[in-house]
Amino acid sequence: MRVDSLDAYFGSVHAVKGVGMLVHDRQVTAIIGPSGCGKSTFLRCLNRMHETVPTARVEGEVELDGRDIYARGVNAIAVRKHIGMVFQRPTPFPTMSIRDNVAAGLRVIDGNRPSRRETDEIVEQALTRAALWNEVKDRLSTSAISLSGGQQQRLCIARALATEPRVLLLDEPTASLDPISTQAVEELVYELRTDMTIVIVTHNMQQAARVSDSTAFFLNGELVEMSATNDIFTTPQDDRTEAYITGRFG
Secondary structure, eight states, X not given: OEEEEEEEEETTEEEEEEEEEEOOTTSEEEEEOSTTSSHHHHHHHTTTOGGGXXXXXXXXXXXXXXEETTSTTOOHHHHHHHEEEEOSSOOOXXXXXXXXXXXXXXXXXXXXXXXXXXXXXXXXXXHHHTTOHHHHTTOTTSBGGGSXXXXXXXXXHHHHHTTOOXXXXXXXXXXXXXXXXXXXXXXXXXXXXTTSEEEEEXXXXXXXXXXXXXXEEEXXXXXXXXXXXXXXXXXXSSHHHHHHHTTSOO
C-alpha cells in the first residue's frame, strides 16, 4: 500500500495531517503514539471506514496495488473485502452462530456466491488460520457470544480472513484481552504476515516491538517518523520519537 498526502477530517477538526507512507507487502507495520494522535483515524482511512462517520471526509490518496481506493467509481464495500479490519473490542454479531459470523462477509461478494459446502470449507479454513478451529469445531451452530473475549477476537479475525483480504488492519486488537489471549493474538499476527500485509495500531510499545517489522510514530495527527522497528526503538531520528518511547510524555 502507498499513502500520499492523506488528510482526514471530522467536520472542521483536522485529525490526520498530510501523511505519506509506504506499507510493505507481507510485513507487519505498527502505528504507535499517544491517545488522540490520529492513529485509529488513519487506520480507518486505509479501508474507507472513516467516511462512514457523519461529517467525516478524506483528502489524498491510498493506493492498493497501484490503484487509488478513493478514486471515482471505486466501491467502498469492495475495498473492504480486500482490506479487512478488526476493532479494539471484539464485535461478533450477537444474533449469529459462530459459523455464520465467519461467513458474514461472504454475503457481500459480487458475482457467484459460494455454495453452502464451499462456505463451510471457507469457514473451516478461516477458523484454522485464526487458530480457533480446534476450540469451536464441535459447536459451530452455537452463539458467538458464548465464546471468551479472546476467542471472540480471534473469531473477528477469522471473519476478516474469510474474504481472503490482501491487507488486514488491526485497531488495538488486544486492548481488552487478558495476557494469555493477548499472546495468542500476537502469535497469530506473526504467523499471518507470511500471507498478507498487516497494519496494527497499538498503545503498547512492547507489543509493537514484538510483532512488527516497521513502526510509525504519530503525534498530533502527523507522521513524525517511520522506520524499521528495531531502529525506531534503539536509534530514533526525531527527538519527539525518543521522548515518547522513553516515557517522557504520552
